[in-house]
Every structure is written in C-alpha cells, then in structure tokens.
Amino acid sequence: MLPINPEQFASDNYSGMCPEVVDYMLQANAGSAPAYGEDLWTQKATDGFRELFETDCEVFFVFNGTAANALSLAALCQSYHSVICHETAHVETDECGAPEFASNGSKLLLGKGPQGKLTPAAIESIVQRRNDVHYPKPKVISLTQATELGTLYQVDELLAIREVAQRHNLRIHMDGARFANAVAAMGCSPAELTWKCGVDVLCFCGTKNGMAVGEAILFFNKALAEDFEYRCKQAGQLASKMRFISAPWLGLLETGAWLKNAQHANRCAAYLESQLLQIDGVQILFPREANAVFVKLPEPAIEYLRSQNWQFYTFIGSDGVRFMCSWATTQARIDELVRDIRVGVAAASP
Numbered sequence: 001m002l003p004i005n006p007e008q009f010a011s012d013n014y015s016g017m018c019p020e021v022v023d024y025m026l027q028a029n030a031g032s033a034p035a036y037g038e039d040l041w042t043q044k045a046t047d048g049f050r051e052l053f054e055t056d057c058e059v060f061f062v063f064n065g066t067a068a069n070a071l072s073l074a075a076l077c078q079s080y081h082s083v084i085c086h087e088t089a090h091v092e093t094d095e096c097g098a099p100e101f102a103s104n105g106s107k108l109l110l111g112k113g114p115q116g117k118l119t120p121a122a123i124e125s126i127v128q129r130r131n132d133v134h135y136p137k138p139k140v141i142s143l144t145q146a147t148e149l150g151t152l153y154q155v156d157e158l159l160a161i162r163e164v165a166q167r168h169n170l171r172i173h174m175d176g177a178r179f180a181n182a183v184a185a186m187g188c189s190p191a192e193l194t195w196k197c198g199v200d201v202l203c204f205c206g207t208k209n210g211m212a213v214g215e216a217i218l219f220f221n222k223a224l225a226e227d228f229e230y231r232c233k234q235a236g237q238l239a240s241k242m243r244f245i246s247a248p249w250l251g252l253l254e255t256g257a258w259l260k261n262a263q264h265a266n267r268c269a270a271y272l273e274s275q276l277l278q279i280d281g282v283q284i285l286f287p288r289e290a291n292a293v294f295v296k297l298p299e300p301a302i303e304y305l306r307s308q309n310w311q312f313y314t315f316i317g318s319d320g321v322r323f324m325c326s327w328a329t330t331q332a333r334i335d336e337l338v339r340d341i342r343v344g345v346a347a348a349s350p
C-alpha cells in the first residue's frame with residue numbers, strides 16, 4: 001500500500017472517486033454485461049441524461065475530455081472549416097492539437113474577451129475578418145462553461161452569442177469540463193444553460209465531478225451525431241467495458257451527486273476566497289464564480305507553499321496561482337492552506 005496523500009488544490013482531477021461512483025462501479029461489477037455499450041447501465045445512464053436535460057439528445061461516452069472535445073468538434077465541421085474559441089480555451093492551450101488532428105485540420109481561431117469569455121463582438125470580428133475562399137470558414141463557436149478562469153457565461157451572454165451564431169450559421173460547442181459547477185452556481189436548469197441557449201453539443205465531464213474516468217457527449221442537435229459512434233471507435237474511444245463509465249454516471253445522476261459534488265466544490269472555493277480576502281498582499285485575479293480561485297501571490301510565497309508540499313498550477317490563464325476545489329475538498333484542508341499562505345505572504349513582505 002502506498003502512502004495516502006492529502007487533498008491538494010491543483011485540480012479537481014486530483015480527487016478520487018466519490019462514494020456514489022464507487023457504489024455504482026461495484027454494482028456494475030457483479031456478474032457480466034454485454035460489451036461496447038449494449039448493456040443496461042449504458043441504456044439507463046443515457047436515458048438519465050435525457051431526463052436531466054429534458055430533451056431527446058444523443059449520448060456517447062468517451063474516456064477523457066480531450067477526446068470528447070476533439071471528436072465532437074470534428075463532428076461539427078469539415079476540415080476546411082474553423083472553430084472560434086477564447087485564447088485561453090483548453091482546446092487551444094491544453095489538448096496538444098487534438099481538435100485539429102481529429103478534424104483533419106479545422107483551424108482554431110482565437111478570440112479575446114475579459115475573464116476568459118468570448119464576447120459576441122469578438123466572434124463577430126473574427127467572422128467579418130475574411131470571407132474569401134483562402135481563409136478557413138468559421139463554422140463553430142466553442143465555449144467553456146465554467147471557463148478556464150473559473151468564470152461563468154450568464155444566460156444573457158449565451159443568448160447573445162447564439163444570436164451571432166444564428167446570423168452566421170455557426171454551431172455551438174460547449175466544453176463542460178466544469179458544467180456541473182456552472183449549473184450549481186447559477187441555479188439554472190441544465191437545459192437552460194445548453195440547448196435552450198442554442199448549444200448543439202455539450203461535453204459533460206464526469207472525471208472532475210467525482211468519477212475515475214469518463215465523459216459524456218450530448219448532441220442536442222441530433223443530426224450532427226450521425227455516425228458519431230464510428231468516429232469514437234476509430235479514435236480508440238469506444239470502451240468495451242462501457243458499463244464502468246456509464247454505471248458511475250448513472251450513480252451521479254440517480255443520486256443527484258453530480259450537483260451535490262459541484263455545490264460542495266463551489267462552496268469550498270467561496271470559503272477559500274473569503275479567507276484569502278482577509279490577507280494583505282493577496283489579490284484575487286478573477287471573479288470567483290465556480291470552484292476555482294485565482295490569486296496573485298509574491299514569488300517567495302509561492303516558493304514557500306511548494307516547500308510545504310502544496311501542489312497547484314501557475315500556468316493557467318495568467319501569472320496567478322490557481323486553487324481548485326473538488327467534491328473531496330475539506331474545510332480543514334482549506335484552513336491549512338490559508339495558514340501557509342499567510343505565513344508565506346508575511347515572510348515575503350518587507
């Protein structure tokens with residue numbers, strides 16, 4: 001047995017499986033089941049998503065978020081098309097070119113916008129920049145909800161983007177790595193944040209919500225899902241023991257843990273933020289709206305935290321430190337972190 005590491009704030013994918021996920025994993029482990037998604041767990045999880053989103057969507061499961069994004073984007077456009085995303089988007093900065101690879105070359109066009117969010121004006125200016133045959137034709141808008149900077153697209157912002165999309169015949173992809181956190185924070189229904197705002201496809205992340213592995217891809221625009229299972233299979237993303245992705249998803253959906261986990265993570269981040277605001281020399285970089293807190297810390301304080309074995313990222317979005325909370329974050333652990341930040345900041349100030 002290896003030593004057990006305490007909870008960290010580097011990412012919500014540092015966490016383990018939540019109890020509901022483990023429970024359904026073990027239930028699915030009893031006996032045998034048909035392979036490749038022909039099993040009852042997969043059927044029930046698929047129906048569970050249709051119920052949750054109040055619509056008859058097409059549902060697919062893949063192993064990770066990069067594959068979910070890359071394959072779904074590839075399904076929304078041809079290789080000569082382009083995808084408009086924010087310059088900090090995970091599809092641009094953290095997927096090693098997977099969207100371009102999966103789509104045989106669809107180019108990502110980067111837009112700007114405050115707090116990690118694309119604006120209608122930014123999208124419009126990218127679309128208007130060129131309309132000749134020499135330029136890859138914009139076909140998709142990719143939005144991350146919650147964003148890479150931990151902020152949220154409000155419903156009116158989504159509706160304004162849909163308006164641009166409709167005007168220019170663009171499709172809307174949503175990277176929902178932290179979609180549950182967005183729903184939990186906004187108090188809207190999943191439907192209100194997706195297809196009712198014109199989202200054609202959502203990549204709904206299970207891993208960061210409390211699963212071991214597994215993402216759901218939901219096509220609200222069912223026509224775009226044609227032959228998608230072949231795309232998944234060709235990409236090596238069709239799990240033969242599919243029930244070990246779909247059963248834990250069913251666990252999250254049936255018990256409501258998907259929302260409970262996200263609410264917990266958001267509450268933890270709010271608490272962490274409130275504690276950090278009381279420390280002189282700590283600056284919160286972006287509005288804390290979901291489960292991430294971005295702060296600017298003096299370099300010696302960062303070094304001190306690392307010397308105390310804290311793990312966190314400093315390369316996301318800006319020069320700040322990102323602290324990410326998950327279903328497994330505890331108040332005691334937050335208090336330990338805040339205590340060490342206090343010490344580090346005090347030592348750094350003249």
Ligand SMILES: *Cc1c(COP(=O)(O)O)cnc(C)c1O
Nearest residue numbers: 064065066067090144148175177
């Ligand atoms: C974590 C994450 C993903 C998925 O990443 P994988 O490591 O491929 O599972 C996608 N988008 C965003 C914004 C993420 O934070």
